[in-house]
Amino acid sequence: MQIKVARLRETLEMVKPVVPRKPTLPVLKNVLIQNGQMFATDLESMVVLNLPTSDGACLLPFSDVMKLIQYIPGNDDLSIERKRGKLTMSWSDGSVTYDAEDPKTFPQVPELKPELQGTLEGDSLMEALSAAVTYCATEESRPVLTGVAVNLGDVIEIFAGDGFRMAYQALPQPFSGESKIIIPGKSVSLLAFLWNKLPREVDAAPGTLIDLITAKQKLDLMLSEGKAVIQIGRTKVLINLIQGSPPDWWAIIGKDPAPIKIEMLASEMERAVRRVQPVASNGNGAIRLVWDENTMNVSAKTESQEIKVAVGMLSAEGGPGKVAINGTYLTQYLQLKQGVITIGVKPDSAPVAFKHRSSPLVLIMPMKVEW
Structure with missing residues (x-):
């Protein structure tokens, strides 16, 4: 079996996410090359890639081979031979030998009959x-x-x-x-x-x-x-x-529209949230949002600290209100967003809805805090 080093390197990079670092079965630390294809699996997913320059069948120890070919010129031809329980790989100025496992021990692609496609x-x-x-x-x-x-x-x-x-x-x-x-x-x-x-x-x-x-x-x-x-x-x-x-x-999303609807710039809210987040992290993690017709106060407090930042709103329907949300969840949602976000608030303990352009509707459960 012969293949260009660059081609093998590119193909191995593609299957890297599916090769387990600590496999439940030792054979899964390998990738299978067989019939012009490369196979890799973690038993949850299997990737099958075309490798038309290859023939025969062998198992390559993924980690060892990846480390090796980093230092071999990409235009070199790599010869791979499995013989008498050994796997030998050779190139223009060197070679390496590994213990060879039987390709038949690698999980096979199941024959599936389409039910829906x-x-x-x-x-x-x-x-x-x-x-x-x-x-x-x-x-x-x-x-x-x-x-x-x-x-x-x-x-x-x-x-x-x-x-x-x-x-x-x-x-x-x-x-x-x-x-x-x-x-x-x-x-x-x-x-x-x-x-x-x-x-x-x-x-x-x-x-x-x-x-x-x-x-x-x-x-x-x-x-x-x-x-x-x-x-x-x-x-x-x-x-x-x-x-x-x-x-x-x-049932979680609900079919009724939120009675309170707020629109504001995502970047301005993110800056305010990041300013108060360190204080929230020192407490129970809650960031408090309190608003009237024009302004939202973003705050957090502990027994020894309190911080509040005012943010202008573009619009607010449904009157003043307040809600507390986990600061980490809020920060993760807001990061890298630009433009207008819409916040929908329902009474009691209903989740708070966030919408930004064509991205998914996101709901976050509110936190119970002492106001």
């Missing part, structure tokens, strides 16, 4: 999934909250939440059938990585360079036996979907 506009879908994954739970006590819920149908609905925050976005593109799936958060991050790194392949009619750049990239989605297979160009990603029933997201 279709093509989707990938740019908006990946943007929405990437935005939602930050709201997934990281604790495994409720597995359904560690993934992004996707409702497929006439409209694609995307939900994610950790019990304290949630995000929702609807994409006006239909799928070929109806289904509700939960994609693991790690798999969403993997898809986003590949989407940004892989060469763009678009079905664009001949035109200007601008037409080619702005053309939308498609992806193919197939569902079968609790798995999703996503095809991005010539790269395939197999994902074991999370089984179970997610929360009733619409």
Whole structure:
């Protein structure tokens, strides 16, 4: 088997997120090269990449090979040979030998019969999934909250939440059938990585360079036996979907509009929140928002400290009010946003809604504080 060092390096970089650092099975520290393809998996997701210059079958120890080829010129030809339990890699001025594992011990790609499949506009879908994954739970006590819920149908609905925050976005593109799936958060991050790194392949009619750049990239989605297979160009990603029933997201969002609606500049609110955040962190983490018709006071306090910053509002409907929100959640939401944000507040302990342009609707549970 022969391959250019640069080609092998580029392909290994693509599968890096899915090769586990501490694998549950020792064989997973390897990548499989077989029949002109490279395979890598963490048992939750598997990536299959074309590697047409390769033939035969072998397992490469991912970490060792990545470290090695950093220092070999990219235009060198790398020869790979598996023989008598040893794997030998040689190039123009050197060689290395590793213990070789049997390729048959690597998890194989399952044969799946499509239950539902279709093509989707990938740019908006990946943007929405990437935005939602930050709201997934990281604790495994409720597995359904560690993934992004996707409702497929006439409209694609995307939900994610950790019990304290949630995000929702609807994409006006239909799928070929109806289904509700939960994609693991790690798999969403993997898809986003590949989407940004892989060469763009678009079905664009001949035109200007601008037409080619702005053309939308498609992806193919197939569902079968609790798995999703996503095809991005010539790269395939197999994902074991999370089984179970997610929360009733619409019961959390609510159908009635918020009686209090505030509009203000995101950058000005972010500056105010960051000024008071250190004090909030020294206390219970709460940032207090108190507003009248024209001004919002952003504050935080502890037994020995108190800070308050006034921020002008663009508009306010529903009269004066107050609410306390976790400062870390608020800071994370506001960062890097420009332009107008809308804040919706309902009475009692209902979540506070935040909306910014075309980004997802975000709800954050309020905190109970002494006013």
